[in-house]
Amino acid sequence: GLRWALIGASTIARERIVAAIRAAGGNIVAVQSGNLERAEAFAADFALPLATQHLAKAVANADAVYISSTNAQHCAQTLQALDTGCHVLCEKPIAIDLADARRMIAAAGAAGRILAVNHHLRHNAVHRKIRDCIVSGQIGTPRAVIISNAGWLPGHLRGWRLSGPGAGIVLDKTVHDIDLLRFLLASDPRSVSAAFSGPNGEPPHAIMGILDFGPTLSAQFHDDFDAPFGQTRLEVIGDAGRLIAEDCLSGRPAGSLTLHDQSGPHILSIAHHDPYAALIDNFQQAARNGAPIAASGRDGAIALATALAAIQSATTGSRTQIENLP
Ligand code: NDP
Structure with missing residues (x-):
């Protein structure tokens, strides 16, 4: 499985995605939150090695990021994560504005990285x-x-x-x-x-x-x-x-x-x-051997x-x- 960083100490990450990543054989290496205490509590609850307020630190040893922050933050965090060379699984809606969604798709294409949306x-x-x-x-x-x-x-x-x-x-x-x-x-x-x-x-x-x-x-x-x-x-x-x-x-x-x-x-x-485990499994196969992504950035943008x-x-x-x- 891939090494994952979680961006957002969210309810969905807590209730579904940590278990799904682990079920699909992924390894969660960090959690990032705007609030350090929330990140630390999340990391403690799931025995994660790193809790941080900084996206750059969270992704340093990651292959992929899962972004489940509030909707308005999806675009900026996706662009930042792609810039560090990570594949990105972004929560829906992909963004709150179509121009942002287009920027995200273009950035993933330019970086040669996967951009997928959690349309589970x-x-x-x-x-x-x-x-x-x-x-x-x-x-x-x-x-x-x-x-x-x-x-x-x-x-x-x-x-x-x-x-x-x-x-x-x-x-x-x-x-x-x-x-x-x-x-x-x-x-x-x-x-x-x-x-x-x-x-x-x-x-x-x-x-x-x-x-x-x-x-x-x-x-x-x-x-x-x-x-x-x-x-x-x-x-x-x-x-x-x-x-x-x-x-x-x-x-x-x-x-x-x-x-x-x-x-x-x-x-x-x-x-x-x-x-969710099936979706993570599909994402990891796409990253590893180029399998087609079930719901791509483009799919997320059409939904938006x-x-x-x-x-x-x-x-x-x-x-x-x-x-x-x-
Ligand atoms: P939450 O409100 O639980 O979390 C979103 C962000 O809010 C967190 O990243 C965190 O920011 C902040 N936050 C969390 N808890 C608190 C708190 N107690 N007080 C103040 N701020 C807090 O959102 P959801 O998990 O419900 O949704 C997150 C994203 O996932 C959304 O984009 C949503 O659309 C999507 N989603 C998708 C689902 C799916 O099935 N595909 C299902 C549910 C949600 P920080 O990390 O900076 O601390």
């Missing part, structure tokens, strides 16, 4: 199975997808996500929906129509929208921070069948899948695995471009074209 939903076993079913024609031609990604944002995460740069539901949840749709449909959305839902407020806590994938395929998404009884759900409607997945959009190795077709409902068996178009649509009340990325 590509690695949930339910989503892999849905994609396989679509590719093998089990539901015919897909006509529509409906994603429900509403839930309750826990109290300890109600900080920077609810105010300041990079806050709001769209850069938090909608980017995941968009990336998952691109993965499942192997197609890019062209335009988006969206409305913020729930009580007015800045930034929005909830959004509902429609992505246009062409004349015969569209997708609907609903994301909400404030729905205590929300359960995630994904439905793909084809002209020869329908797939329904439930409880599949979290970070847990969870979810069920049912195929409805001519011969009735079939509950499909799913071999679950940790999506689409999310920003959704915000513009909801703000202006009109359908918005999604900016193309080369």
Whole structure:
């Protein structure tokens, strides 16, 4: 495995990524935080050899960095890490501004290093199975997808996500929906129509929208921070069948899948695995032997471009074209 530095002493690193890196055979050599005490506490909890406030020190003996700071810091930290020769796995959203995302992709290209984005939903076993079913024609031609990604944002995460740069539901949840749709449909959305839902407020806590994938395929998404009884759900409607997945959009190795077709409902068996460990494994293979990255910087940038178009649509009340990325 690779030698990893963690940039950000975050909840996601604590709850998922340390275990995922270790499960994939990686070695975590340092943690960086803006706050030295938090870095030290994190290092002590996970027996890491180095805690520091300085990114340059954290990456000194690392091959790769995992960036899970607040959204507004992703760009600058990625550029700095690439500059030291590290591969970068950045959290979503890749950045909060499309120009920044483009700079990050260009810097990775110039440095000859990997830039990947932690769109872990590509690695949930339910989503892999849905994609396989679509590719093998089990539901015919897909006509529509409906994603429900509403839930309750826990109290300890109600900080920077609810105010300041990079806050709001769209850069938090909608980017995941968009990336998952691109993965499942192997197609890019062209335009988006969206409305913020729930009580007015800045930034929005909830959004509902429609992505246009062409004349015969569209997708609907609903994301909400404030729905205590929300359960995630994904439905793909084809002209020869329908797939329904439930409880599949979290970070847990969870979810069920049912195929409805001519011969009735079939509950499909799913071999679950940790999506984050699978993602780290893919990243390490890409670094070691050039395997294709599941969600690249470009994928992260397309998710961001689409999310920003959704915000513009909801703000202006009109359908918005999604900016193309080369
Ligand atoms: P946290 O709020 O837990 O951590 C983000 C940053 O906030 C940390 O790097 C830390 O900064 C600072 N911080 C952490 N704890 C505290 C505290 N108690 N008081 C003050 N500041 C604190 O964020 P998340 O882990 O929820 O999210 C981090 C990133 O990961 C985001 O970009 C998010 O979008 C993404 N994410 C992705 C998920 C996925 O499945 N792909 C799931 C969840 C989040 P410092 O390190 O400088 O101390």
